[in-house]
Amino acid sequence: MLGLFVASGCTWGQPSPQEVYARSLQPSQIGPVATATTARRVLTARVWADRGHRRGVLTWQVRLQEQVAAANRVLAATLGARIQVVSMQSWPHEGGRADLQVDLTALHERDAGEGVDIVIGLVSPLAVLSPALHDAGRAQMLGKHMVLRGIEDAQEHVTLRRALDEFSAEERNKLYQARMRHREVSLLLHEVGHLLGAVHMWPAQSLMNAQYSVEQSGFAPENLTAMKMALDARTTDVVSTPESQAALINYLSGIDAQYIDKESKAWVVARLGGAPARSNEERTQVDPSLTPQAKDERLQKVQQMLQRGEVEAGWQLLQPQLKQGPPTPGVLGLACELTVRRDPSMPEALQYCSALAKQVPKPPGHHLLLAHALQGAGQLSDALKAAQGAEKRLASDVQQAQPTLWTALAQTYQRLGAITWAGQAAAHGLPDVAGQIAIYCRQVRRAAWLDSAGLKPEQEPAYVGGARTLLDALRAGKSKQIDVRAAQLAKDFPGAPGPQIAVCEHYASRKRWAASDRACRRLVKLHPKQAKGHVALAVSAFARGRPSRAVASLQRAVKLSPGTKGAWTLLYSAYQATGKAKKAGQLAKRYEARFGEPLR
Numbered sequence: 078m079l080g081l082f083v084a085s086g087c088t089w090g091q092p093s094p095q096e097v098y099a100r101s102l103q104p105s106q107i108g109p110v111a112t113a114t115t116a117r118r119v120l121t122a123r124v125w126a127d128r129g130h131r132r133g134v135l136t137w138q139v140r141l142q143e144q145v146a147a148a149n150r151v152l153a154a155t156l157g158a159r160i161q162v163v164s165m166q167s168w169p170h171e172g173g174r175a176d177l178q179v180d181l182t183a184l185h186e187r188d189a190g191e192g193v194d195i196v197i198g199l200v201s202p203l204a205v206l207s208p209a210l211h212d213a214g215r216a217q218m219l220g221k222h223m224v225l226r227g228i229e230d231a232q233e234h235v236t237l238r239r240a241l242d243e244f245s246a247e248e249r250n251k252l253y254q255a256r257m258r259h260r261e262v263s264l265l266l267h268e269v270g271h272l273l274g275a276v277h278m279w280p281a282q283s284l285m286n287a288q289y290s291v292e293q294s295g296f297a298p299e300n301l302t303a304m305k306m307a308l309d310a311r312t313t314d315v316v317s318t319p320e321s322q323a324a325l326i327n328y329l330s331g332i333d334a335q336y337i338d339k340e341s342k343a344w345v346v347a348r349l350g351g352a353p354a355r356s357n358e359e360r361t362q363v364d365p366s367l368t369p370q371a372k373d374e375r376l377q378k379v380q381q382m383l384q385r386g387e388v389e390a391g392w393q394l395l396q397p398q399l400k401q402g403p404p405t406p407g408v409l410g411l412a413c414e415l416t417v418r419r420d421p422s423m424p425e426a427l428q429y430c431s432a433l434a435k436q437v438p439k440p441p442g443h444h445l446l447l448a449h450a451l452q453g454a455g456q457l458s459d460a461l462k463a464a465q466g467a468e469k470r471l472a473s474d475v476q477q478a479q480p481t482l483w484t485a486l487a488q489t490y491q492r493l494g495a496i497t498w499a500g501q502a503a504a505h506g507l508p509d510v511a512g513q514i515a516i517y518c519r520q521v522r523r524a525a526w527l528d529s530a531g532l533k534p535e536q537e538p539a540y541v542g543g544a545r546t547l548l549d550a551l552r553a554g555k556s557k558q559i560d561v562r563a564a565q566l567a568k569d570f571p572g573a574p575g576p577q578i579a580v581c582e583h584y585a586s587r588k589r590w591a592a593s594d595r596a597c598r599r600l601v602k603l604h605p606k607q608a609k610g611h612v613a614l615a616v617s618a619f620a621r622g623r624p625s626r627a628v629a630s631l632q633r634a635v636k637l638s639p640g641t642k643g644a645w646t647l648l649y650s651a652y653q654a655t656g657k658a659k660k661a662g663q664l665a666k667r668y669e670a671r672f673g674e675p676l677r
């Protein structure tokens with residue numbers, strides 16, 4: 078089956094559904110490529126890896142060099158440039174916990190970028206990858222700094238194992254590695270694009286699409302032109318001059334291809350100092366009615382900092398305002414958004430965002446911010462209610478289609494683990510993002526055994542959260558955690574067999590019979606109609622030299638799942654081992670009648 082991705086000329090019949098699916102998972106080749114050593118322009122880079130990254134990505138130095146080398150082949154072919162890593166150091170920082178903007182600011186404080194062209198900060202990977210590239214990396218527009226997360230997707234291992242169970246572990250691992258490497262290289266190139274003034278594009282193939290896709294394969298010509306202009310104007314000391322910025326603004330303003338994300342373009346132009354314009358993305362964050370009036374310059378300055386992503390500086394500047402008695406709605410709006418973007422788990426986030434949603438309840442965006450803060454505070458069910466509040470307001474405003482807000486709502490549901498609602502909200506949102514969210518939802522459904530769980534949508538966040546921690550424990554093989562989490566899920570969601578099956582099979586496959594007996598008995602007790610529990614108990618009884626105990630379990634299994642040949646074979650052996658030759662003979666006859674082949 079290894080030849081699957083190359084040999085398609087002569088096929089024997091149709092590919093299996095899994096083969097077709099595996100092909101769709103294969104990432105695109107990013108190109109064009111050239112030997113990086115031919116690149117004329119060298120961009121020197123200093124790299125800092127924070128604690129979480131060093132812990133989470135073993136041999137991070139090697140991985141980074143590979144990531145850079147792969148990106149260099151594309152940069153050499155398209156821009157005649159390459160990145161040269163001049164140093165890799167430990168960064169005494171614990172990043173990747175909240176918005177990456179916080180890490181970008183911290184990186185700037187650590188290393189202003191003197192004497193190099195690029196400063197790269199590596200922070201902890203996300204436990205489960207988000208389709209939004211900006212959750213995985215962030216770069217300073219026409220600057221020197223970028224932060225990148227490690228790319229690991231524990232969930233995807235599980236997803237692939239379940240979806241491609243006919244493939245060997247080696248084949249699945251190869252596919253997983255190819256997908257992660259593609260993602261790493263796409264991310265690095267996307268952020269280099271931002272350093273060089275590229276704007277977001279809609280096609281899935283574009284490296285500058287804000288949503289990651291396995292189809293990403295290159296830069297659009299408009300972005301390459303912009304990047305060449307920025308590169309030509311750039312020296313190690315000066316990333317851009319007023320003249321080069323003006324030329325870039327002029328160029329970007331003039332391009333009008335259908336597939337350019339116009340809001341991203343307007344935002345970049347505004348950020349470079351061109352005509353003022355704000356992206357929809359930012360408009361959703363703070364309601365325009367709350368924008369501080371010109372009468373208060375300080376608030377306006379904070380607002381601008383927020384737009385530039387200077388969260389830390391904005392927060393500091395707002396402090397005196399917050400200490401002066403009860404805040405106005407305008408101050409509250411800024412305080413809520415700044416705290417959420419800084420770190421949604423800080424207590425102030427909840428304080429300001431609750432007050433904001435209470436005082437100015439109409440804008441749906443305020444309820445989305447509140448949901449974020451509530452999630453940060455660990456109050457999942459209230460966060461879900463806040464998101465529903467946002468949805469109610471969005472749905473009732475029929476005069477105005479607000480796809481960006483619907484997408485933000487879908488992402489909020491997604492973060493909370495409300496998978497059904499995330500898919501529904503995404504359908505009203507930006508079409509390209511909707512596809513990504515749908516893929517994510519499918520992955521979670523499969524990995525967390527959601528389809529068999531029989532839950533109401535509002536139960537999903539708690540269940541998915543529990544399933545996620547169980548999956549983590551299973552992956553790490555930590556028995557104590559596995560048992561505690563499985564028992565908790567059994568208590569909270571007695572109707573969901575998936576977690577119990579996974580734990581029973583986990584121990585059984587490792588031949589840990591005492592543990593598997595315990596887990597499989599719980600499975601059989603809660604879900605007597607799941608044949609897998611009965612089979613696992615029988616296997617354990619056999620292994621412990623008690624075939625008589627296996628008989629009843631296997632009779633049950635054959636009855637429940639008569640199409641499973643393995644259960645028949647085991648029952649036959651159990652009959653023979655316990656001296657029930659007659660029963661064994663009868664079983665063999667029934668088997669032959671059913672499957673048209675002899676039982677062995």
Ligand SMILES: [Zn+2]
Nearest residue numbers: 210211271287
């Ligand atoms: Zn981007």
